[in-house]
Amino acid sequence: MIELRDVAYSYGGGELFSGLSLSLAPGSFHFLTGPSGAGKTTLLKLCYGDLVPTSGAVALWGEDTTGMARDGLALNRRRIGVVHQDCQFLDHLPLTDNVALPLTVAGRHQEAEAYLPDLLAWVGLTRHAKRRPPELSGGERQRAALARAVIMSPEVIIADEPTGNVDWDMSQRLLALLVELNRMGKAVLIATHDMNLIRSAKAQVAVRTLRLKDRQLIAAGAEL
Amino acid sequence: MKRAAWQALSFLAGDVQADRTVPPTGFTARLTLFTAAAMALLTVFALALSLATGRLAARWGEELAQTSTLRISAPAEQLAAQTAAALDVLRTTPGIARARALTEEEEQALLTPWFGPDLPLDALPIPQLIEIEEEGDGYDATGLRARLQAEVPGAVLDDHTRWREPLVAAAGRLRALGALAILLIGASTAAMITLAAQSALSANAQVIRVLRLVGARDAYITRAFVRRFTLRALTGAAAGTLAGGVLLALLPGAARGTDSFLTGIGLAGADWLWLLPIPPLAAAVAFAATRMAARRMLERQS
Numbered sequence: 216m217i218e219l220r221d222v223a224y225s226y227g228g229g230e231l232f233s234g235l236s237l238s239l240a241p242g243s244f245h246f247l248t249g250p251s252g253a254g255k256t257t258l259l260k261l262c263y264g265d266l267v268p269t270s271g272a273v274a275l276w277g278e279d280t281t282g283m284a285r286d287g288l289a290l291n292r293r294r295i296g297v298v299h300q301d302c303q304f305l306d307h308l309p310l311t312d313n314v315a316l317p318l319t320v321a322g323r324h325q326e327a328e329a330y331l332p333d334l335l336a337w338v339g340l341t342r343h344a345k346r347r348p349p350e351l352s353g354g355e356r357q358r359a360a361l362a363r364a365v366i367m368s369p370e371v372i373i374a375d376e377p378t379g380n381v382d383w384d385m386s387q388r389l390l391a392l393l394v395e396l397n398r399m400g401k402a403v404l405i406a407t408h409d410m411n412l413i414r415s416a417k418a419q420v421a422v423r424t425l426r427l428k429d430r431q432l433i434a435a436g437a438e439l
Numbered sequence: 440m441k442r443a444a445w446q447a448l449s450f451l452a453g454d455v456q457a458d459r460t461v462p463p464t465g466f467t468a469r470l471t472l473f474t475a476a477a478m479a480l481l482t483v484f485a486l487a488l489s490l491a492t493g494r495l496a497a498r499w500g501e502e503l504a505q506t507s508t509l510r511i512s513a514p515a516e517q518l519a520a521q522t523a524a525a526l527d528v529l530r531t532t533p534g535i536a537r538a539r540a541l542t543e544e545e546e547q548a549l550l551t552p553w554f555g556p557d558l559p560l561d562a563l564p565i566p567q568l569i570e571i572e573e574e575g576d577g578y579d580a581t582g583l584r585a586r587l588q589a590e591v592p593g594a595v596l597d598d599h600t601r602w603r604e605p606l607v608a609a610a611g612r613l614r615a616l617g618a619l620a621i622l623l624i625g626a627s628t629a630a631m632i633t634l635a636a637q638s639a640l641s642a643n644a645q646v647i648r649v650l651r652l653v654g655a656r657d658a659y660i661t662r663a664f665v666r667r668f669t670l671r672a673l674t675g676a677a678a679g680t681l682a683g684g685v686l687l688a689l690l691p692g693a694a695r696g697t698d699s700f701l702t703g704i705g706l707a708g709a710d711w712l713w714l715l716p717i718p719p720l721a722a723a724v725a726f727a728a729t730r731m732a733a734r735r736m737l738e739r740q741s
């Protein structure tokens with residue numbers, strides 16, 4: 216579904232990484248780790264077409280993101296649920312509208328009512344449904360971002376440090392949601408520093424852990 | 440046509456949910472409303488000016504083209520003979536329907552406003568006036584002058600064209616100026632709304648980024664902005680047109696339809712219908728300007 220072949224990326228200075236290949240197949244579950252600044256967020260952005268590689272190719276469902284028309288990219292993004300590191304909400308709208316936004320822009324807002332109550336309950340935000348994002352804590356925003364990422368029932372879920380600001384119990388709950396979606400056949404890719412999260416995931420599903428270090432993507436060793 | 444109208448209506452009615460995705464933009468909203476209202480008001484006046492001058496040009500042209508005057512100045516003993524000769528010439532000139540020598544009473548009446556009623560007409564060498572009514576396309580003035588010079592040396596043909604032409608031309612130019620003003624107003628409106636839309640778009644760059652990240656297509660984002668600006672332009676222009684219409688109706692003398700140019704700048708009867716297209720045209724200008732600005736912005740952001 217998402218395919219990176221021999222990808223390199225540079226913001227203008229030196230190359231952040233190069234010769235990187237990765238394939239997200241249905242039902243796969245990947246963790247991406249690495250030191251801060253290694254390029255995890257950049258790699259995820261390449262996966263949902265927010266950036267295009269400086270060399271190599273990224274293909275979404277067989278179509279190259281380099282030179283992809285904006286509308287084509289938009290349609291592909293509806294199949295990928297993303298939890299952004301900085302959440303990316305519309306601050307003037309209440310939480311419910313933010314969570315339902317992918318449905319709204321796809322012209323399917325009327326379907327939101329069917330999913331919203333369960334989804335908000337799952338991430339523990341039912342009480343805050345009418346609040347606007349700036350009125351929420353960092354952890355609450357991350358939970359809302361996860362709810363938004365899955366509301367379209369996407370084929371791929373990409374999350375950038377989704378448990379960075381939430382406590383242990385909540386991180387287990389979010390993980391349980393992702394594991395459940397993975398069991399339904401969705402591909403999951405999570406960038407995280409949280410080794411405990413990776414360990415609990417391993418206890419539930421087959422997980423591949425990748426490490427971004429020294430400009431290379433390597434399979435993480437047995438230390439996990 | 441019906442389909443286009445339906446599309447325009449459903450576009451204006453919009454989708455409440457889609458509308459809320461772009462936050463309200465107070466400043467650009469007010470700017471657009473004000474611009475559209477002011478420009479519509481100016482358009483109403485430019486239109487009234489254009490229509491009034493057009494009307495005047497037509498009337499002057501028509502009235503003056505239909506009549507001319509022959510003036511015969513001769514020693515008293517030759518006056519009657521020359522008048523008769525002139526009438527003969529005129530009667531045989533193609534394009535002249537009727538020619539009639541004014542009676543003494545009529546000439547007196549013409550002169551009274553200038554010299555008072557006690558003018559002793561007999562004692563003065565008053566020229567004889569012959570009123571000519573034209574028919575069809577009128578007569579050949581040059582040819583008639585040549586014939587008159589040979590047969591009636593004291594005759595001077597005043598066919599009014601000498602002063603009619605510049606007047607009609609001036610009215611025509613005023614009318615063209617009115618049309619030019621309307622075009623300029625339209626262009627300025629487009630420019631102002633483009634600026635307002637650009638400002639709203641850059642103020643909402645982050646909103647646009649979020650919309651694109653969750654899979655919004657260009658058309659969705661563009662529509663959210665375009666709809667707003669179109670509605671504002673429509674509302675503003677409707678208010679401006681209404682205000683302009685009321686002011687025109689209140690102009691002194693407009694309703695009485697007097698001849699004077701200044702009191703003639705009103706709208707009469709069916710002329711009022713010309714005001715109806717102003718708000719939809721302003722909306723169309725806003726639609727096109729905002730859509731272009733939004734598309735350029737999306738092009739640059741990707």
Ligand SMILES: Nc1ncnc2c1ncn2[C@@H]1O[C@H](COP(=O)(O)OP(=O)(O)O)[C@@H](O)[C@H]1O
Nearest residue numbers: 226227231249250251252253254255256257258
């Ligand atoms: N827009 C940008 N322009 C220039 N440099 C950037 C930009 N975004 C990130 N970087 C740099 O690229 C490197 C990798 O960033 P990032 O992908 O966010 O790493 P990580 O998510 O692993 O912490 C960092 O050194 C960061 O400073």
Ligand SMILES: [Mg+2]
Nearest residue numbers: 255256300375
């Ligand atoms: Mg990061």
